[in-house]
Amino acid sequence: MIGYRFLLNLTIIEKEDIIEKRRKNMDKINTNPPSGTRDFLPSDLKFREEILTTTKQVFESFGFLPIKTPAFERIEVLTGKYGDEGEKLIFKILKRGKKELIKESDLALRYDFTVPLARVMVQYRDKLPKIFKRYQIGPVWRADRPSKGRFREFYQADIDIVGVSSLVADIEILLVFSKVLTRLGLQDFVIHLNSRKVLAGLMKVLDIPEQFHVDILTILDKFDKIGAKEMKGELLKSDISTKVAKNIIELFKLLDSDVSVISTLEDFLRLSPEGNMGLNEIKRIIKIVTLMMKEGTIVFSPFLARGLSYYNGPIFEIYYKGLTTSIASGGRYDNLIGMFSKKSIPACGGSLGIERIVLLLDKKRQNKRESSFSQVLVTVWNEDFLQDSLYLASELRNQGLLVETYLGEEDKIGKQLRYASDMKIPFVILFGPDEKDKNKVAIKNMQTSKQIILSRDKFTDFFRE
Amino acid sequence: MIGYRFLLNLTIIEKEDIIEKRRKNMDKINTNPPSGTRDFLPSDLKFREEILTTTKQVFESFGFLPIKTPAFERIEVLTGKYGDEGEKLIFKILKRGKKELIKESDLALRYDFTVPLARVMVQYRDKLPKIFKRYQIGPVWRADRPSKGRFREFYQADIDIVGVSSLVADIEILLVFSKVLTRLGLQDFVIHLNSRKVLAGLMKVLDIPEQFHVDILTILDKFDKIGAKEMKGELLKSDISTKVAKNIIELFKLLDSDVSVISTLEDFLRLSPEGNMGLNEIKRIIKIVTLMMKEGTIVFSPFLARGLSYYNGPIFEIYYKGLTTSIASGGRYDNLIGMFSKKSIPACGGSLGIERIVLLLDKKRQNKRESSFSQVLVTVWNEDFLQDSLYLASELRNQGLLVETYLGEEDKIGKQLRYASDMKIPFVILFGPDEKDKNKVAIKNMQTSKQIILSRDKFTDFFRE
Numbered sequence: 029m030i031g032y033r034f035l036l037n038l039t040i041i042e043k044e045d046i047i048e049k050r051r052k053n054m055d056k057i058n059t060n061p062p063s064g065t066r067d068f069l070p071s072d073l074k075f076r077e078e079i080l081t082t083t084k085q086v087f088e089s090f091g092f093l094p095i096k097t098p099a100f101e102r103i104e105v106l107t108g109k110y111g112d113e114g115e116k117l118i119f120k121i122l123k124r125g126k127k128e129l130i131k132e133s134d135l136a137l138r139y140d141f142t143v144p145l146a147r148v149m150v151q152y153r154d155k156l157p158k159i160f161k162r163y164q165i166g167p168v169w170r171a172d173r174p175s176k177g178r179f180r181e182f183y184q185a186d187i188d189i190v191g192v193s194s195l196v197a198d199i200e201i202l203l204v205f206s207k208v209l210t211r212l213g214l215q216d217f218v219i220h221l222n223s224r225k226v227l228a229g230l231m232k233v234l235d236i237p238e239q240f241h242v243d244i245l246t247i248l249d250k251f252d253k254i255g256a257k258e259m260k261g262e263l264l265k266s267d268i269s270t271k272v273a274k275n276i277i278e279l280f281k282l283l284d285s286d287v288s289v290i291s292t293l294e295d296f297l298r299l300s301p302e303g304n305m306g307l308n309e310i311k312r313i314i315k316i317v318t319l320m321m322k323e324g325t326i327v328f329s330p331f332l333a334r335g336l337s338y339y340n341g342p343i344f345e346i347y348y349k350g351l352t353t354s355i356a357s358g359g360r361y362d363n364l365i366g367m368f369s370k371k372s373i374p375a376c377g378g379s380l381g382i383e384r385i386v387l388l389l390d391k392k393r394q395n396k397r398e399s400s401f402s403q404v405l406v407t408v409w410n411e412d413f414l415q416d417s418l419y420l421a422s423e424l425r426n427q428g429l430l431v432e433t434y435l436g437e438e439d440k441i442g443k444q445l446r447y448a449s450d451m452k453i454p455f456v457i458l459f460g461p462d463e464k465d466k467n468k469v470a471i472k473n474m475q476t477s478k479q480i481i482l483s484r485d486k487f488t489d490f491f492r493e
Numbered sequence: 494m495i496g497y498r499f500l501l502n503l504t505i506i507e508k509e510d511i512i513e514k515r516r517k518n519m520d521k522i523n524t525n526p527p528s529g530t531r532d533f534l535p536s537d538l539k540f541r542e543e544i545l546t547t548t549k550q551v552f553e554s555f556g557f558l559p560i561k562t563p564a565f566e567r568i569e570v571l572t573g574k575y576g577d578e579g580e581k582l583i584f585k586i587l588k589r590g591k592k593e594l595i596k597e598s599d600l601a602l603r604y605d606f607t608v609p610l611a612r613v614m615v616q617y618r619d620k621l622p623k624i625f626k627r628y629q630i631g632p633v634w635r636a637d638r639p640s641k642g643r644f645r646e647f648y649q650a651d652i653d654i655v656g657v658s659s660l661v662a663d664i665e666i667l668l669v670f671s672k673v674l675t676r677l678g679l680q681d682f683v684i685h686l687n688s689r690k691v692l693a694g695l696m697k698v699l700d701i702p703e704q705f706h707v708d709i710l711t712i713l714d715k716f717d718k719i720g721a722k723e724m725k726g727e728l729l730k731s732d733i734s735t736k737v738a739k740n741i742i743e744l745f746k747l748l749d750s751d752v753s754v755i756s757t758l759e760d761f762l763r764l765s766p767e768g769n770m771g772l773n774e775i776k777r778i779i780k781i782v783t784l785m786m787k788e789g790t791i792v793f794s795p796f797l798a799r800g801l802s803y804y805n806g807p808i809f810e811i812y813y814k815g816l817t818t819s820i821a822s823g824g825r826y827d828n829l830i831g832m833f834s835k836k837s838i839p840a841c842g843g844s845l846g847i848e849r850i851v852l853l854l855d856k857k858r859q860n861k862r863e864s865s866f867s868q869v870l871v872t873v874w875n876e877d878f879l880q881d882s883l884y885l886a887s888e889l890r891n892q893g894l895l896v897e898t899y900l901g902e903e904d905k906i907g908k909q910l911r912y913a914s915d916m917k918i919p920f921v922i923l924f925g926p927d928e929k930d931k932n933k934v935a936i937k938n939m940q941t942s943k944q945i946i947l948s949r950d951k952f953t954d955f956f957r958e
Contacts, residue, residue: 057569059616059833062600065563067613069620070627073559089890091867091897094538098530098646099564099602099632100584104522119565120587122598124636131596133587135527137564148532151524155534157865157916159900162535167564171589181563194902196879203883207890320883368524400622402556414661418668418785425554425672432556435624437659451622 064172064180074401075393076183076386079212080165083185083380086208090200092163092187097144099167100135107136109143109367117170137169141186141379142364149190150368160190165382177353177387188377190365195309198342198360201378202317202326205346205356208380210323214388216349219317220329223310223342224359226293227333229303233296234275240268244276249333253352256281283330290328309342338364341376348388355388356380400451402432404491407444409460420457420469420487427488448474455491529637529645539866540858541648541851544677545630548650548845551673552628555665557652560627562609564634565600572601574608574832582635602634606651606844607829614655615833625655630847642818642852653842655830660774663807663825663841667782667791670811670821670843675788679853681814684782685794688775688807689824691758692798694768698761699740705733709741714798718817721746748795755793774807803829806841813853820853821845865916867897869956872909874925885922885934885952892953913939920956 061067068076084094106118120133138144141164149156165185172178187204189197202219209217227248231241247262254262259280263273279296283289290307297303310328317326334343334357341360348355358378366372406421408414417433424431432453434444441458448456458470458479469487472479482490526532533541549559571583585598603609606629614621630650637643652669654662667684674682692713696706712727719727724745728738744761748754755772762768775793782791799808799822806825813820823843831837871886873879882898889896897918899909906923913921923935923944934952937944947955 057833058567059570059612061563061616062565062567065565067563067609067616068561069613069617070558070560073561077559088866089893089895091865091895093535093866094542095535096533096538098526098532099634100527100530100646102523102527105524116590119589119600120593121602122585122587124584125581128585135584137586144532147524148534151526151532152534159912161897161900169564181565189900192900192902194900196873196898196900196902199883200898200900316880316883319880320887368522400556401553401558408661415781415784418664418781422785428554430554430556432626433661433665435626435654435657435659435661435665437657437661447624 062180064174064178066179066181070401075390076382079382079386079389080183080185082211083208083382084163084165086204086211087163087185087187090161090204090207092161092204095145095148095162095164096166097138097141097148097164100137101144101147103133103136105147105368106139106143110139114139114170117172119169119171139170140168141166141184142188142377143367145186145188145190146365146367149365149373153369158191161187162190163187177384179383183382185380185382186377187380188365188375190373190375192376193362193374195312195342198309198376199313199316201358201376202313202344203320205378205380206317206321206324209346209355209385212385212389213392214348214355214385215323217324217355218347218349219324219326220332220345220347220354221310221313221326221342222329222332222344223306224339225302225306225341226297226310226330227306229297229300229306230279230330232300232303234272234279236268236272236276240266244268245333246335248276248280248331249335251280251331256284280331289330293330306341313342334359344378348384351384351388353384354381355384400432400453402430402451402453404429404431404455404457405444405448405451405453406431406433406457407441407459408434409441409458410438413459413464416459416464417457420459423488424457424491427491429491445472445474457487527645529639529643531644531646535866540855541847544847544851544854545648545650547676548673548847549628549630551669551676552650552652555626555669555672557626557628557669560610560613560629561631562603562606562613562629564632565602566609566612568598568601570612570833571604571608575604579604579635582637584634584636604635605633606631606649607653607842608832610651610653610655611830611832614830614838618834623656626652627655628652642849644848648847650845650847651842653830653840655838655840657841658827658839660777660807663774664778664781666823666841666843667778667809668785670845671782671786671789673845674811674820674850675786677850677854678857679813679820679850680788682789682820683812683814684789684791685797685810685812685819686775686778686791686807687794687797687809688771689804690767690771690806691762691775691795692771694762694765694771695744695795697765697768699737699744701733701737701741705731709733710798711800713741713745713796714800716745716796721749745796754795758795771806778807799824809843813849816849816853818849819846820849865897865918867895867916867918869894869896869920869922870909870913870916870918871896871898871922872906872924873899874906874923875903878924878929881924881929882922885924888953889922889956892956894956910937910939922952 100121118139119137121135122128123132123134167181168184169181171180174180187201227245236244243266247259251259260277263276294307297307314326332343332345338361339359340362343359345354346356356378360376362374363372365375404424406417408417421431421433445456454474456472456474458472463470467484468481469484470479470481471490565586583604584602586600587593588597588599632646633649634646636645639645652666692710701709708731712724716724725742728741759772762772779791797808797810803826804824805827808824810819811821821843825841827839828837830840869889871882873882886896886898910921919939921937921939923937928935932949933946934949935944935946936955
């Protein structure tokens with residue numbers, strides 16, 4: 029039909045072979061989802077939604093409230109926020125209507141939930157509570173090169189506490205994530221904790237000029253991935269002096285082999301008040317979180333820097349046994365939320381990597397087969413019995429059951445039973461002339477093949493348990 | 494911080510005043526959501542999600558399974574599917590990276606859920622059951638001119654039954670929608686039913702040449718909005734002969750004033766087997782749906798045509814008392830789902846207009862104020878008591894309660910109680926040196942201001958009811 033309408037749209041000048049070629053192109057349309065995106069069929073989607081529901085429940089149990097922002101933002105809201113590399117990954121939307129011809133973009137798909145939160149905080153300042161604990165779960169889009177576990181459309185689950193400068197908020201973020209992971213059955217997680225204040229103290233004591241901070245932090249951050257040797261190479265290649273580079277390497281060697289990292293650093297940071305404060309905060313967080321967490325561990329990780337430069341207090345990444353990439357991350361960023369206004373607003377938060385968590389849990393999962401989720405199939409004896417079958421199904425639904433009526437045209441009962449068996453529907457209701465005469469209903473258990481007969485008025489009692 | 498990084502990116506040639514101007518522009522960024530989209534704050538979002546959850550539950554209770562497709566599709570999947578007018582409303586995404594310079598688009602935001610379903614049916618043919626009852630709920634995007642109740646990002650809730658040609662499927666779609674509306678408390682709905690076969694029969698008996706069918710159907714479809722007089726004008730203006738136009742007008746006058754529309758049409762369609770079959774289908778649907786529906790009514794609506802040309806069987810629109818636009822619509826379209834393959838696959842389905850339903854229910858709703866959803870606030874006596882308060886909160890959460898710990902820095906208990914009252918949190922837990930000594934917990938009811946003291950071990954029992 030569509031093909032037909034499509035052909036009608038051609039001008040009559042076009043020749044038969046062009047039409048034929050176009051028809052062939054219609055057939056050849058790539059029906060895969062776009063590169064880096066996925067279609068979720070029922071059983072995978074149900075599995076994902078259970079994970080999202082658990083996550084949501086835990087967020088709400090701590091008093092976090094949901095917000096939802098549009099899939100796209102005005103392009104000027106997003107540009108200049110993600111660095112040069114990030115900027116290239118933004119999906120831009122063309123202007124429409126007459127303006128389509130000038131081929132400019134005015135909108136762009138959201139890249140994360142933090143910039144939209146900053147916009148919301150300005151726009152609805154007076155409607156929102158002073159301490160705003162919000163969560164947002166949903167897809168974000170980045171035009172990254174797709175690879176295993178890396179998608180262009182992927183879900184994030186963000187929590188943020190806006191308006192609180194107390195360390196209690198930083199602690200709560202960690203407790204929420206640890207609770208989510210525990211509830212999902214992912215007990216073997218390790219929280220890596222550091223503080224931007226500690227890193228700032230180190231830069232000061234090591235006498236590294238401010239213009240090199242971002243580069244150095246970027247190199248340090250990769251330590252876990254690239255190891256000491258490669259880190260050394262990168263430091264020596266960078267613009268800092270060889271002496272400073274060697275000092276950094278010495279310190280890191282010391283810390284890497286040390287079991288009492290914190291006290292070693294305390295000595296080292298004696299002369300930096302900021303570094304000292306950072307260390308104290310870390311000690312307090314580790315003490316309380318360790319006592320509160322039922323599963324998982326938390327460790328001080330002096331190499332952790334987190335790429336994004338807007339953090340200014342505690343920062344963290346959560347790793348899972350056997351994975352080299354983090355499954356959650358975040359920290360304090362007191363100057364970010366105020367980006368669209370003149371005020372700075374204290375805030376901390378984090379993001380749960382839903383896609384990696386789904387991958388982890390998917391390996392453990394049993395039943396991956398696509399099938400119906402229905403609990404009962406109500407067969408249809410023939411057209412005259414349709415009304416009766418629809419009633420029976422409706423009564424079962426009122427008991428909270430998931431119920432299908434057989435939809436095929438005038439099919440024999442045998443074929444209807446085979447459908448229930450193919451779809452793994454555990455119970456089948458049979459209601460034909462016999463049952464109608466006796467005012468009874470037959471219920472067949474598809475696993476045991478046993479059939480029982482109950483009175484028409486009380487047959488739903490069977491499903492009570 | 495962001496502003497700072499932004500400024501750093503400037504070349505040093507730029508003068509101070511340019512920098513100042515840019516800084517001002519940063520302040521002036523429009524923080525409204527993009528035109529035609531909305532931000533949902535907690536209380537509105539909760540309200541929407543309850544409606545979506547009810548809808549989902551009813552869909553699943555009938556055995557419909559969810560799928561999720563990406564927000565965007567390859568552009569060639571969407572083009573040529575929605576007619577010239579629809580095509581203009583598609584949001585197109587620019588190519589990225591080096592290809593951004595050529596300013597072409599390769600992707601586009603989904604416009605509905607039907608075209609993605611057709612793609613999914615081809616792509617996963619072997620993984621999906623032969624009778625596939627799927628639902629999809631989520632946003633779609635159309636660059637329509639925004640107006641009251643019409644958005645550029647809006648939710649649809651679609652159900653479709655693929656692979657069934659029996660009328661039972663058409664009946665089920667109507668029963669599902671009527672159940673959703675009843676469950677949502679929207680009892681005063683009317684289902685308007687017609688059939689493309691009846692319309693085809695009319696075209697034949699009225700002797701209207703095929704090339705005029707689409708135009709005529711479009712005019713008839715507007716009857717309810719424009720009335721008899723304007724319809725007459727439009728028909729006489731169209732390319733059909735005056736005689737045919739007058740015949741149509743005569744027939745419609747007859748039908749409009751007739752209480753026994755169906756028998757009148759039966760006479761009229763005597764010579765069209767297709768028209769007759771359509772009428773019989775309508776009679777059967779109306780009979781069964783009337784018997785099955787607890788609320789609402791279903792009527793034959795011979796003027797209903799539905800704009801989209803792909804329908805080929807029963808078609809319907811659901812109206813609600815006092816609204817002139819429909820809140821749901823759909824029908825049978827046996828040739829649409831097969832658009833990406835050579836096979837035609839029977840299918841019928843419909844779409845629930847979530848936005849209109851939300852607007853309808855929003856008028857009835859009581860509490861629109863933004864507030865916390867927490868049930869209990871656990872106060873923090875001072876820093877030394879933080880650990881205790883975190884434990885108390887955690888125990889309450891394990892009982893399934895929504896619990897906040899007070900996050901402000903070292904605030905007096907009076908201020909903490911005021912926070913609970915502002916946020917309308919009904920219960921407050923107090924645990925200070927007194928309570929700790931006696932191994933007790935104080936619970937304050939914020940509505941009655943009454944306070945009771947319970948033993949530390951059993952205080953959660955209070956919240957059992």
